[in-house]
Amino acid sequence: MSAPATTPGGRRASRAGPWIVVVLAILYFLLPLVATFEFSLSMLRGVWSFEAYKSVFSDTRFRETFTFSVIAALVTIIVGSLLIVPTAYWVRLKFPKLRPLVEFITLLPLVIPPIVLVFGYLRLYNSSSFLPFTGSANGTYVLLIFGYVVLSMPYMYRAVDTGMAAIDIRTLTEAGESLGANRITVLFKVILPNVRAAVLSGAFLSFAIVIGEFVLASLLNQPAFGPYLALVGTHKAYEPSALAMIAFAVTWACMGLLQLAGRKRTARRVAAPLAVKPNQGSQA
Amino acid sequence: MSFLSIDGVVKSFGPTTVVKDFDLRVERGEFVSFLGPSGCGKTTMLRMIAGFERPSAGRIVIDGEDVTDLAASRRRIGMVFQAYALFPNLSVHDNVAFGLKVAGRPKREIGPRVEEMLTLVGLPHLSNRYPYQLSGGQQQRVALARALAPSPRVLLLDEPLSALDAKIRVSLREQIRALQRELGITTIFVTHDQEEALSMSDRIAVMSEGRIQQCATPFEIYNRPSTRFVAGFVGTLSLIDGVRAEGAGAIVDGTRIELSETPPVAEGAPLTLTLRPEAVKLEPSSDRPNRLTGEVRDAHFMGSVVRLDVHVAGSSVLVDTFNRSAVPPPARGERIDLYFAPADVGLLADRPQT
Numbered sequence: 041m042s043a044p045a046t047t048p049g050g051r052r053a054s055r056a057g058p059w060i061v062v063v064l065a066i067l068y069f070l071l072p073l074v075a076t077f078e079f080s081l082s083m084l085r086g087v088w089s090f091e092a093y094k095s096v097f098s099d100t101r102f103r104e105t106f107t108f109s110v111i112a113a114l115v116t117i118i119v120g121s122l123l124i125v126p127t128a129y130w131v132r133l134k135f136p137k138l139r140p141l142v143e144f145i146t147l148l149p150l151v152i153p154p155i156v157l158v159f160g161y162l163r164l165y166n167s168s169s170f171l172p173f174t175g176s177a178n179g180t181y182v183l184l185i186f187g188y189v190v191l192s193m194p195y196m197y198r199a200v201d202t203g204m205a206a207i208d209i210r211t212l213t214e215a216g217e218s219l220g221a222n223r224i225t226v227l228f229k230v231i232l233p234n235v236r237a238a239v240l241s242g243a244f245l246s247f248a249i250v251i252g253e254f255v256l257a258s259l260l261n262q263p264a265f266g267p268y269l270a271l272v273g274t275h276k277a278y279e280p281s282a283l284a285m286i287a288f289a290v291t292w293a294c295m296g297l298l299q300l301a302g303r304k305r306t307a308r309r310v311a312a313p314l315a316v317k318p319n320q321g322s323q324a
Numbered sequence: 325m326s327f328l329s330i331d332g333v334v335k336s337f338g339p340t341t342v343v344k345d346f347d348l349r350v351e352r353g354e355f356v357s358f359l360g361p362s363g364c365g366k367t368t369m370l371r372m373i374a375g376f377e378r379p380s381a382g383r384i385v386i387d388g389e390d391v392t393d394l395a396a397s398r399r400r401i402g403m404v405f406q407a408y409a410l411f412p413n414l415s416v417h418d419n420v421a422f423g424l425k426v427a428g429r430p431k432r433e434i435g436p437r438v439e440e441m442l443t444l445v446g447l448p449h450l451s452n453r454y455p456y457q458l459s460g461g462q463q464q465r466v467a468l469a470r471a472l473a474p475s476p477r478v479l480l481l482d483e484p485l486s487a488l489d490a491k492i493r494v495s496l497r498e499q500i501r502a503l504q505r506e507l508g509i510t511t512i513f514v515t516h517d518q519e520e521a522l523s524m525s526d527r528i529a530v531m532s533e534g535r536i537q538q539c540a541t542p543f544e545i546y547n548r549p550s551t552r553f554v555a556g557f558v559g560t561l562s563l564i565d566g567v568r569a570e571g572a573g574a575i576v577d578g579t580r581i582e583l584s585e586t587p588p589v590a591e592g593a594p595l596t597l598t599l600r601p602e603a604v605k606l607e608p609s610s611d612r613p614n615r616l617t618g619e620v621r622d623a624h625f626m627g628s629v630v631r632l633d634v635h636v637a638g639s640s641v642l643v644d645t646f647n648r649s650a651v652p653p654p655a656r657g658e659r660i661d662l663y664f665a666p667a668d669v670g671l672l673a674d675r676p677q678t
């Protein structure tokens with residue numbers, strides 16, 4: 041035996057280390073969840089029941105605000121995709137040197153708090169300004185959607201840009217053009233279908249963000265789910281836990297869909313032999 | 325009037341000029357190759373014909389129409405890329421149908437046309453597959469069918485075989501050529517592989533540093549290279565320095581060499597003769613009056629052929645002889661005589677700068 045006797049013990053110890061960390065992490069995440077879940081089930085004294093959930097679902101404001109936020113999220117996704125997909129495509133195709141700059145700009149919403157954004161909006165678009173968006177209900181809604189698009193931009197752009205990196209958009213564009221398609225046709229018939237999975241994963245992230253968003257919605261005074269959540273949290277005992285669990289389930293459902301979409305994309309990328317050796321050597 | 329003409333095209337990227345003063349006339353149905361080392365501007369010139377790059381100067385005319393400023397999508401050209409560039413989300417059928425759909429052809433025409441094209445490239449049974457389910461050779465044939473489906477005026481191929489392995493490369497190049505003949509489509513084929521260019525083309529434009537060095541048939545390019553570059557790039561050629569002698573002759577190393585034509589330089593002026601390794605023999609005969617003597621530097625035994633590197637008057641002359649089991653090849657350092665016919669001696673147009 042070349043290895044000393046400490047090896048087996050040492051190995052066991054080094055394997056136990058990561059396991060301890062994993063178990064601690066699981067406990068750290070699961071305990072509050074389990075506690076919340078348990079609490080949400082204990083509205084009726086002495087028995088476990090879904091009473092709190094019943095109470096939540098029977099509240100018309102829950103349905104209204106949740107529907108409002110789901111629709112806002114979908115509109116955000118559509119507007120965001122229409123803005124981000126052509127931008128990412130154009131930058132990659134025509135101005136690859138500008139990519140770091142564009143990437144930096146799209147990351148700004150992560151470092152600038154939404155409160156700054158919303159105060160900027162209120163200053164710029166108040167009812168006595170050139171563009172009095174906040175003067176009308178529709179205008180305020182438009183502002184909210186724009187705000188959401190900005191908030192989800194870092195995720196959307198990243199996802200779409202990564203999706204475009206996986207396919208050779210330049211050559212595909214040229215192939216499409218040589219077959220008689222103009223840029224718009226190429227974008228919708230060639231590029232978009234091939235980054236669909238990426239757009240979807242960006243969309244799910246946007247959905248998760250918009251569903252629980254509080255700052256923009258409450259400062260723009262919109263009947264969204266986030267402010268409702270906060271309101272319930274301050275006035276009720278058991279319902280907030282039930283709402284938290286519902287929000288949690290919705291978020292995880294989004295993540296699950298994202299995983300599915302992502303898996304499809306990876307499968308295709310691995311299977312497609314697009315990589316080609318550069319044409320060097322073998323001359324004369 | 326030629327079907328495709330390229331007049332004085334120049335392309336610069338910033339300060340570097342990549343294509344210089346490019347002139348070419350291609351007849352209808354002709355197969356022309358751009359041959360040259362990597363980085364010499366072949367792809368750039370092809371992309372200008374396709375409309376993906378705009379020339380800095382000059383004109384490109386297809387079938388009488390000046391397309392220099394026309395968008396790629398409106399040129400009616402077919403393009404095949406090195407990386408296949410099939411649309412990954414579309415089936416083989418839909419890939420081939422893409423150009424037809426974009427052109428707004430009626431549905432009842434599209435189906436049969438796609439079938440026809442896939443049959444032409446020998447893949448009618450794969451129309452429901454997706455690109456990732458195909459081998460490289462199959463993908464490239466689908467790409468060819470896709471490019472040909474809308475009946476383009478010119479077919480452009482940019483090193484379409486470079487990503488394939490050797491065996492498929494050879495069979496596919498024969499297929500491409502047969503197809504091109506059958507359809508009679510005007511074709512530009514870009515390659516850095518001389519064998520490909522020589523075996524497929526009606527004419528080859530040999531390029532170096534953005535310029536056409538020589539544009540001629542494969543036979544002429546191989547046997548009568550007009551510049552030192554072409555001589556060096558295409559095939560293996562020995563260059564022998566000498567001076568012009570009286571009549572159709574040259575003096576090399578004090579020996580008179582008979583030529584088949586009178587060199588276009590003054591008597592006594594330096595010139596460069598060319599010889600293919602397979603034209604030189606070790607035995608004299610009546611049709612090989614020329615003789616040079618040299619020292620064997622090296623003998624490469626390559627199986628059926630033995631290639632000798634013989635040092636003659638400061639030049640290295642390569643000789644290919646057939647292997648004969650009864651006679652071992654000459655040894656290094658041995659002095660041997662080389663015999664060759666006047667008709668096999670070439671002359672470089674660009675004379676040595678001395």
Ligand SMILES: Nc1ncnc2c1ncn2[C@@H]1O[C@H](COP(=O)(O)OP(=O)(O)O)[C@@H](O)[C@H]1O
Nearest residue numbers: 337338342360361362363364365366367368369
């Ligand atoms: N878009 C571009 N910008 C700058 N330089 C380029 C561009 N495209 C090609 N080049 C340069 O032009 C030269 C010729 O390129 P290319 O036409 O691709 O050569 P080939 O196809 O013969 O290998 C290369 O030196 C290359 O770096």
Ligand SMILES: [Mg+2]
Nearest residue numbers: 319366367483
């Ligand atoms: Mg090239």
